[in-house]
Amino acid sequence: MSLYDEIIEAYPELTDVDFSRQGTIGLRNDSDGVGDYIEKWDYSKPIPEGLSLGKP
């Protein structure tokens, strides 16, 4: 399951607007082998359990 899918599973009300540049959530991948991570989290609800802000 992708990082995006995990977030949507926790908060199915989120839309693509929330993940846009002007949105409340930013996902990023530096192509350095680490994989996708949460770069920005300004959503009104907490980061889903098991996930964290920033590069692992």
Added chain:
Amino acid sequence: MKWQAPAASGFVGCSLTKSANQSISNVTNTAITFDTELEDTDGFHSTVTNTSRITIPAGKAGFYLISGQINYASNATGVRHGNIYKNGSHLSVAWLSGAANGDWTGGSVSQIVELAVNDYVELFAYQNSGGNVNVNGGTTYGCAFQVQYLGA
């Protein structure tokens, strides 16, 4: 601001392409990697380490024209962006042509920026199709990234 006359020795900078497609996750800003150097006059790029980066070498601080071309695989849903990042932070963005089935979606982003020694720039892709979409590799229809030194 006055541009310096081009050096007598000619082009200074680097020009990169990628040989293989790269998968871009839905709504995830992703650094595009480059494994082919068409030109690299001063060791701006490595094909082994941090292959998404163009790093300014010693003695080459100054103004640069940065430009990137991104071609996405056929897919009709969502938008496509191309972004330039400097030292890991967003610098500029281009909204590329509309996604389409049966053809690739492509476009370019460019900016003139003053860069110091050890600054690095990257080309990031973003798409919101709802699933993974490839950016293209290959020298004919693949992605490209380049910097050209304009002067100190």
